[in-house]
Amino acid sequence: xxxEIENLAVEVGGKRVLKDINLSIAEGETHVLLGPNGAGKSxxxxxxxxxxxxxxxxxxxxxxxxxxxxxxxxxxxQLGIGVSFQSPPSIRGVSVRDLLKIESHQDIDEELNPRMxxxxxxxxxxxxxxxxxxxxxxxxxxxxxxxxxxxxxxMPDFTMFDEPDSGVDIENVELLASEIxxxxxxxxxxxxxxRSGLLITHLGYILNFVSADKAHxxxxxxxxxxxxxxxxxxxxxxxxxxxxxxxxxxL
Amino acid sequence: MDVLSVRNVYEDAERAINKKAAxxxxxxxxxxxDEAVNAIDLLDDLDDVGKKTKDTLLKVGVxxxxxxxxxxxxxxxxxxxxxxxxxxxxxxxxxxxxxxxKYKWLEDYLWKVVKPDADKYTAKTALREKETGETSGxxxxxxxxxxxxxxxxxxxxxxDEAVMQTAHNVIIxxxxxxLHLITGCATGDDVVSAMHVGVSEMYLKPGSKIxxxxxxxxxxxxxxxxxxxxxxxxxxxxxxNYILTSPVSTIQSYPTAYxxxxxxxxxxxxxxxxxxDSIIDVGSRVLLNAPNARGEVISRAVSQDESKIxxxxxxxxTVPGVKGHLECHxxxxxDDSMIYAVPELEASSANLEMSHEAAVGKISExxxxxxxxxxxxEEDAESMIVRGFxxxxxxxxxxELAQQTQMMIDMSVDGM
Numbered sequence: 001x002x003x004e005i006e007n008l009a010v011e012v013g014g015k016r017v018l019k020d021i022n023l024s025i026a027e028g029e030t031h032v033l034l035g036p037n038g039a040g041k042s043x044x045x046x047x048x049x050x051x052x053x054x055x056x057x058x059x060x061x062x063x064x065x066x067x068x069x070x071x072x073x074x075x076x077x078q079l080g081i082g083v084s085f086q087s088p089p090s091i092r093g094v095s096v097r098d099l100l101k102i103e104s105h106q107d108i109d110e111e112l113n114p115r116m117x118x119x120x121x122x123x124x125x126x127x128x129x130x131x132x133x134x135x136x137x138x139x140x141x142x143x144x145x146x147x148x149x150x151x152x153x154x155m156p157d158f159t160m161f162d163e164p165d166s167g168v169d170i171e172n173v174e175l176l177a178s179e180i181x182x183x184x185x186x187x188x189x190x191x192x193x194x195r196s197g198l199l200i201t202h203l204g205y206i207l208n209f210v211s212a213d214k215a216h217x218x219x220x221x222x223x224x225x226x227x228x229x230x231x232x233x234x235x236x237x238x239x240x241x242x243x244x245x246x247x248x249x250x251l
Numbered sequence: 252m253d254v255l256s257v258r259n260v261y262e263d264a265e266r267a268i269n270k271k272a273a274x275x276x277x278x279x280x281x282x283x284x285d286e287a288v289n290a291i292d293l294l295d296d297l298d299d300v301g302k303k304t305k306d307t308l309l310k311v312g313v314x315x316x317x318x319x320x321x322x323x324x325x326x327x328x329x330x331x332x333x334x335x336x337x338x339x340x341x342x343x344x345x346x347x348x349x350x351x352x353k354y355k356w357l358e359d360y361l362w363k364v365v366k367p368d369a370d371k372y373t374a375k376t377a378l379r380e381k382e383t384g385e386t387s388g389x390x391x392x393x394x395x396x397x398x399x400x401x402x403x404x405x406x407x408x409x410x411d412e413a414v415m416q417t418a419h420n421v422i423i424x425x426x427x428x429x430l431h432l433i434t435g436c437a438t439g440d441d442v443v444s445a446m447h448v449g450v451s452e453m454y455l456k457p458g459s460k461i462x463x464x465x466x467x468x469x470x471x472x473x474x475x476x477x478x479x480x481x482x483x484x485x486x487x488x489x490x491x492n493y494i495l496t497s498p499v500s501t502i503q504s505y506p507t508a509y510x511x512x513x514x515x516x517x518x519x520x521x522x523x524x525x526x527x528d529s530i531i532d533v534g535s536r537v538l539l540n541a542p543n544a545r546g547e548v549i550s551r552a553v554s555q556d557e558s559k560i561x562x563x564x565x566x567x568x569t570v571p572g573v574k575g576h577l578e579c580h581x582x583x584x585x586d587d588s589m590i591y592a593v594p595e596l597e598a599s600s601a602n603l604e605m606s607h608e609a610a611v612g613k614i615s616e617x618x619x620x621x622x623x624x625x626x627x628x629e630e631d632a633e634s635m636i637v638r639g640f641x642x643x644x645x646x647x648x649x650x651e652l653a654q655q656t657q658m659m660i661d662m663s664v665d666g667m
């Protein structure tokens with residue numbers, strides 16, 4: 001297993017948000033995390049990432065067989081975890097170009113490498129755009145594309161995407177989906193994929209363009225249901241998350 | 252100046268010799284010596300200063316090789332030890348005493364935009380001129396219709412312990428000319444405590460532009476009291492950049508631009524980094540006194556250790572149709588430090604536009620998290636954020652100077 005979460009319980013500001021999470025993601029797999037607002041989807045993401053505000057009170061997170069529960073965020077990222085945020089902060093005086101250099105392990109004084117330049121171009125960023133302060137005055141679509149571009153610089157083994165398609169117009173969803181595909185080895189036959197991912201999506205629209213192997217429904221701090229993404233989405237579309245509540249009670 | 256007004260200057264100064272400044276800690280001037288300690292020899296070549304001094308000067312933007320400069324001036328303690336006036340045909344650079352001998356009319360520019368009785372520091376400077384019969388400081392002037400893109404560099408250097416350095420500078424941009432200055436202030440390696448008072452009066456004749464970039468790098472026990480006034484006539488632009496990121500005892504300054512000409516524009520940009528137990532009280536004031544005058548005051552302050560930063564800005568609009576904006580951002584990095592932002596807007600006419608934006612707080616956790624999620628460790632993330640915060644885009648400089656200024660800012664900010 002690439003990622004293994006066992007009996008995870010997490011508190012934020014003294015309040016228990018995640019109760020008993022068990023989740024495993026194998027190499028080459030893409031999973032989807034569904035759930036109503038406030039269910040704890042982002043909390044799970046940010047706990048896997050190791051943000052200090054997310055206090056693990058029980059359970060473990062293993063990555064590539066190593067217990068990472070007590071590692072810092074930077075250490076986890078260096079092991080091969082990446083994330084695209086839904087609404088990242090803007091940082092004055094820190095340019096997209098500088099971040100791309102750091103993320104692709106370049107020296108800050110070097111010129112940005114040709115691969116990144118080409119990828120920037122592919123994601124419709126001009127060379128001047130790269131000198132802008134990250135996320136400062138970016139449109140919704142620019143934020144998403146910049147997040148994906150930064151991940152392409154990192155090429156993590158395991159990538160989490162928080163609502164990568166929200167606020168993006170249809171034309172750009174396909175563009176983003178294709179780059180997300182690159183990050184998840186979708187261009188390779190299923191058996192030879194190595195990179196894995198976890199997608200948070202509200203509407204599941206992105207799943208029309210990015211195939212997923214498994215879906216999980218997070219309800220009230222617990223995974224209430226796991227299974228075939230198409231079938232689960234279909235159920236949610238029909239019965240809403242209330243259907244999941246009932247289903248979970250049956251279990 | 253006629254005899255009568257000369258006498259008035261000294262009388263005013265004498266009355267103000269014990270007058271405390273409106274703001275800032277009161278300094279006991281008598282703790283510092285105004286006797287010339289060592290007679291300092293004139294330098295034939297600016298590059299003749301010692302290696303250590305060279306490095307110190309470079310940190311405040313003064314290049315001893317004079318590359319890409321249109322003139323140089325160096326004052327050590329009270330002596331003008333080097334002047335290079337022969338690089339550019341467009342710009343004149345002289346010690347004030349030399350300039351006052353050469354140009355009788357220069358007296359008319361003394362004590363006009365900075366008053367001798369403003370406080371005891373200006374008074375001391377005026378009275379010292381009377382007592383010694385010498386005016387220290389520099390005179391820089393751009394000739395009418397010229398546009399020299401390379402900057403004049405001027406440096407005030409304190410080389411001896413407990414020195415009281417005064418200077419009285421006059422900068423004039425003649426009609427339709429453009430003038431750029433880099434001024435650096437610094438202390439010698441073995442100086443612990445000293446005092447510096449620099450009176451600067453600037454005049455922008457119609458159609459002219461001055462950019463004035465100042466870097467301070469004092470020793471930790473130096474008391475600094477610059478006093479600056481700028482007069483802007485019709486269709487002029489004044490840009491002031493100020494950078495301080497090294498420890499100092501106390502500094503208090505409040506340069507004031509008088510936009511007295513129509514379409515005049517004053518921009519103040521400052522970067523203040525507080526370290527150790529420095530007390531930094533720096534403001535910028537723009538008086539918008541003529542139609543279509545514009546003022547902008549932008550500052551970034553970062554406090555560390557036990558430092559205190561008072562970041563002030565004052566815009567005053569007195570006639571219709573003027574515009575001003577004040578922006579003051581501060582980052583408090585340690586629990587024992589403090590930033591006090593004081594933005595002031597004053598409107599005494601209808602139909603004008605003035606705004607301000609001030610934000611003071613700690614470094615954002617969300618920003619640190621974002622950077623750590625890209626694999627940058629927390630410490631590096633913090634310093635990236637601080638450097639980014641301080642590294643504002645300096646506007647209005649010619650390309651070459653903009654690059655150099657950026658390098659100066661990078662160098663200052665890297666030390667933070």
